[in-house]
Amino acid sequence: MTLRFELLHRDGAARCGRLHLPHGTVDTPAFMPVGTYGTVKAMTPAELEALGAQIVLGNTFHLALRPGAGIVALHAGGLHGFMGWQRPILTDSGGFQVFSLAKLRRISEQGVRFRSPVDGAEVHMSPEDSMDVQRALQSDIAMAFDDCTAYPATEKQARESMERSMRWAARGHAHYYRNAPPGHLFGIVQGGMHLALRTASLEALSTLDWPGLAIGGLAVGEPEEERLRVLDHTLPLMSADKPRYLMGVGYPHDIVAAVARGVDLFDCVMPTRHARNGHLFTSQGIVNIRNAQYQRDTGPLDPDCACSTCRTYSRAYLRHLDRCNEILGVRLGTVHNLHYYLELMRGIRAAIAEGRFDALAGRIMAIPRRAGPPVA
Amino acid sequence: MTLRFELLHRDGAARCGRLHLPHGTVDTPAFMPVGTYGTVKAMTPAELEALGAQIVLGNTFHLALRPGAGIVALHAGGLHGFMGWQRPILTDSGGFQVFSLAKLRRISEQGVRFRSPVDGAEVHMSPEDSMDVQRALQSDIAMAFDDCTAYPATEKQARESMERSMRWAARGHAHYYRNAPPGHLFGIVQGGMHLALRTASLEALSTLDWPGLAIGGLAVGEPEEERLRVLDHTLPLMSADKPRYLMGVGYPHDIVAAVARGVDLFDCVMPTRHARNGHLFTSQGIVNIRNAQYQRDTGPLDPDCACSTCRTYSRAYLRHLDRCNEILGVRLGTVHNLHYYLELMRGIRAAIAEGRFDALAGRIMAIPRRAGPPVA
Numbered sequence: 001m002t003l004r005f006e007l008l009h010r011d012g013a014a015r016c017g018r019l020h021l022p023h024g025t026v027d028t029p030a031f032m033p034v035g036t037y038g039t040v041k042a043m044t045p046a047e048l049e050a051l052g053a054q055i056v057l058g059n060t061f062h063l064a065l066r067p068g069a070g071i072v073a074l075h076a077g078g079l080h081g082f083m084g085w086q087r088p089i090l091t092d093s094g095g096f097q098v099f100s101l102a103k104l105r106r107i108s109e110q111g112v113r114f115r116s117p118v119d120g121a122e123v124h125m126s127p128e129d130s131m132d133v134q135r136a137l138q139s140d141i142a143m144a145f146d147d148c149t150a151y152p153a154t155e156k157q158a159r160e161s162m163e164r165s166m167r168w169a170a171r172g173h174a175h176y177y178r179n180a181p182p183g184h185l186f187g188i189v190q191g192g193m194h195l196a197l198r199t200a201s202l203e204a205l206s207t208l209d210w211p212g213l214a215i216g217g218l219a220v221g222e223p224e225e226e227r228l229r230v231l232d233h234t235l236p237l238m239s240a241d242k243p244r245y246l247m248g249v250g251y252p253h254d255i256v257a258a259v260a261r262g263v264d265l266f267d268c269v270m271p272t273r274h275a276r277n278g279h280l281f282t283s284q285g286i287v288n289i290r291n292a293q294y295q296r297d298t299g300p301l302d303p304d305c306a307c308s309t310c311r312t313y314s315r316a317y318l319r320h321l322d323r324c325n326e327i328l329g330v331r332l333g334t335v336h337n338l339h340y341y342l343e344l345m346r347g348i349r350a351a352i353a354e355g356r357f358d359a360l361a362g363r364i365m366a367i368p369r370r371a372g373p374p375v376a
Numbered sequence: 377m378t379l380r381f382e383l384l385h386r387d388g389a390a391r392c393g394r395l396h397l398p399h400g401t402v403d404t405p406a407f408m409p410v411g412t413y414g415t416v417k418a419m420t421p422a423e424l425e426a427l428g429a430q431i432v433l434g435n436t437f438h439l440a441l442r443p444g445a446g447i448v449a450l451h452a453g454g455l456h457g458f459m460g461w462q463r464p465i466l467t468d469s470g471g472f473q474v475f476s477l478a479k480l481r482r483i484s485e486q487g488v489r490f491r492s493p494v495d496g497a498e499v500h501m502s503p504e505d506s507m508d509v510q511r512a513l514q515s516d517i518a519m520a521f522d523d524c525t526a527y528p529a530t531e532k533q534a535r536e537s538m539e540r541s542m543r544w545a546a547r548g549h550a551h552y553y554r555n556a557p558p559g560h561l562f563g564i565v566q567g568g569m570h571l572a573l574r575t576a577s578l579e580a581l582s583t584l585d586w587p588g589l590a591i592g593g594l595a596v597g598e599p600e601e602e603r604l605r606v607l608d609h610t611l612p613l614m615s616a617d618k619p620r621y622l623m624g625v626g627y628p629h630d631i632v633a634a635v636a637r638g639v640d641l642f643d644c645v646m647p648t649r650h651a652r653n654g655h656l657f658t659s660q661g662i663v664n665i666r667n668a669q670y671q672r673d674t675g676p677l678d679p680d681c682a683c684s685t686c687r688t689y690s691r692a693y694l695r696h697l698d699r700c701n702e703i704l705g706v707r708l709g710t711v712h713n714l715h716y717y718l719e720l721m722r723g724i725r726a727a728i729a730e731g732r733f734d735a736l737a738g739r740i741m742a743i744p745r746r747a748g749p750p751v752a
Contacts, residue, residue, distance in 0.1 A: 039702050041704070042707075044704065075690060075692070082692075082696075298450050314451060
C-alpha cells in the first residue's frame with residue numbers, strides 16, 4: 001500500500017502538505033488528539049469533527065489490555081467502528097507505555113513480559129504482538145514496536161536500546177506487511193540524546209521501506225535545548241518527501257519550534273489533560289481557571305477565541321464547574337483547549353502557505369508559557 | 377404575575393396541558409432534569425434542548441453555597457445566563473437539602489442554622505433567605521421553603537413540622553411577592569403519611585394565592601403503597617386548574633402511577649445518577665452495562681431507542697467506557713437515560729390526548745423494575 005503525501009508549500013524548513021490515508025486526508029502540519037482508551041477524553045467523535053480534528057491517536061498498550069484487540073475487532077472497521085470515528089487513526093505501538101506504565105518488566109530479545117497495571121495479570125508483548133494488535137485495530141498508521149530509551153542514558157545504554165529497537169522494527173515490518181495490511185507502518189528513530197546514535201538508527205531503518213518515520217525518545221524529560229539539538233541533527237537526515245512525526249510533543253511553542261525544523265505530525269495529551277486540571281490555553285497564556293480571581297468574572301475565557309465555550313460561558317461559570325468537579329467543566333475546557341491546538345495548526349499551515357511562518361512563530365513564542373497573569 | 381396553565385385533554389384523572397412560563401412553554405406532564413450546581417450533570421444546554429427538555433431544576437441549597445447567589449446574579453438572566461440555558465427553570469427552596477445534607481442543624485421558628493457541607497462555615501437559611509436566593513437566580517418557578525418531615529414520623533412530629541412549613545410558606549409568599557417577582561412561587565403540601573395532616577396542610581395553603589402546588593415529603597424512603605395512599609388522598613383535594621408537582625419522583629412506573637392520579641410535573645436525579653452508575657433504562661428494563669455479558673456485545677443498547685447513543689455505539693463500547701471510568705461513558709449514558717425519560721413523557725402526553733393512557737400505563741408497568749435480565 002503506497003502512502004501518498006503531497007508537499008504543497010515550504011517556508012524555510014517548515015512545510016505544509018496533505019497526507020492521504022485509508023480513512024481520509026490529513027492536512028499537515030497536523031495535531032492528533034490522544035484517544036487512549038478509544039475515546040478522546042470527554043469528547044464525542046462528532047465534536048472532534050466539528051473542531052476540525054482530522055486524525056486521532058489510539059494507544060495500543062491500553063486497548064490491548066482493555067477491552068482487548070479481539071473485542072475491538074468484532075466491530076466493523078476495528079477501532080473506527082468501536083469508537084464511532086470514521087476519520088484516520090494512528091496507533092502507537094505500546095512500546096513507550098510498556099516502559100513507562102508496566103510493572104515488573106522483563107525485557108528479552110523476544111519482547112517484553114510485564115504485569116498489567118489494570119489487573120496484575122502477566123502479559124507478554126513482542127514486536128509481532130504489537131503488529132497483530134494494530135492490525136486488528138485497523139489503524140491508518142501503525143507504529144513500530146520500540147524499546148524506548150530512558151532519559152538520561154549512557155551512550156552504551158542508548159546504543160543497546162536503539163539497536164534492539166532497530167531489530168524489533170525489522171521484525172515488526174515483516175509481520176505487519178505479511179499480507180494486505182490495513183494501513184501504513186512508520187518506523188521510529190531512536191538513539192536518545194546521542195547524535196551519532198540517531199544517525200546510526202536512521203541508517204538501520206533505511207534498509208527497509210517505511211512510508212513515514214517518527215522521532216521517538218524525546219519528550220521524556222530532557223531539557224528543551226537537548227530536544228532541539230537532537231531535532232536539528234536528525235531532521236535534515238530524514239527523507240524530505242515522507243511525513244515526519246515527533247511523538248508526544250508538546251506545548252504550542254514546542255510544536256512551533258519543531259514545525260520550523262520540518263516536522264509534520266504531532267500528538268500530545270497536553271490539551272486534554274490540562275483541561276481536566278483547569279489549565280486553559282489562551283492567546284495571553286495559560287489561564288488556571290481555579291484561580292480565585294475569576295470568581296466574579298463574567299467575561300469570556302478568551303475574548304479572541306471563537307470556540308463554543310468562549311462564545312457561551314463566563315470565566316465565573318467555568319471556575320464554578322471546576323470547583324464543583326462537574327463533568328461539564330472538563331468538557332468545556334477540553335473543547336476550548338483542543339480548539340486552541342487545532343486552530344494553532346490551521347494558523348501554522350496558512351502561514352507556511354503564505355510565506356509568513358516566521359512572523360507567526362515569533363508571536364506564538366512570545367506567549368507566556370506558564371499559568372500566568374490574568375488575561376486582560 | 378398570573379400563571380397561565382392550559383388544560384388540553386383528560387383521560388381519567390390523567391391530564392395533559394401547557395404551562396406558560398416567563399422563559400417559555402412547558403408541555404405537561406413534564407419531567408425536569410435536575411441541574412444541581414447549574415449544570416445537568418455531564419450535559420450541555422444545547423444537548424438538553426436537542427433531547428426536548430423544556431424545563432430544568434436548579435438546587436437553591438447547592439447554588440447558595442457554591443458559587444453563591446450573588447455571583448450567579450452578576451450574569452444577565454440570573455441562573456439562565458450563568459448556565460447558558462434560556463428555557464424555563466424551577467428552583468427548589470433548599471428545604472429538603474437543609475434536612476438531608478446539612479450538618480449540626482438547629483431549627484428555630486426563624487429558620488435553620490447549619491454547617492455547610494462544602495467548607496464547614498456556619499450558614500443560616502430562613503424562608504426569606506430562600507426567597508432572596510431564588511429571586512436572584514431568576515427562576516421561572518420558585519418553591520416555598522419548608523421543614524421537610526422525616527420518614528417515619530409520629531403524628532405529633534409530622535403535625536409540628538407541617539405547621540411550621542405552613543407558617544414559613546406564608547412568610548415566603550409575602551417576601552417573594554413583595555415587588556415584581558421574576559417568576560411564580562409554588563406552595564408545598566406537607567403532612568407526612570398522615571392523611572388528616574395532608575388535608576390540614578392544604579387548608580392552610582388555601583388562605584394564600586398560589587399559582588401551583590407541590591406535594592412534598594414523599595420519595596423520602598416510604599414504601600410505594602404508602603406514597604400511593606397519600607397521593608390518592610391528596611390529589612383530589614388540590615385545585616384541578618393549577619399545575620401539580622410531585623417532588624423527587626421517580627422511576628418510570630412511579631411517574632406513570634402519579635400521572636394516572638393527576639400529577640403534572642416531576643423531577644428526579646434517577647436518569648442522570650443511574651447513568652453515572654452504568655444503569656441504563658431500556659424498553660426491556662434497566663440494563664447494568666457493567667455486566668460481563670455485554671463484553672462482546674456489538675448490538676445497540678436498546679434496539680427500540682432512537683437516541684444518538686443507541687444509534688452510534690455498541691453495548692461492548694459502552695461497557696468498556698464504564699469500565700475505564702471514561703467521561704464519555706457517563707455522557708452517552710446520560711443522553712440515553714434522559715432521552716428515555718423525555719420520550720416517556722412525550723408518549724404519556726400523546727396517550728392522554730388520544731384517550732389511551734391506560735394501555736400505555738399498562739405497558740410501562742410491565743417493564744421489569746430492577747437491573748434485569750439481558751435485553752434480547
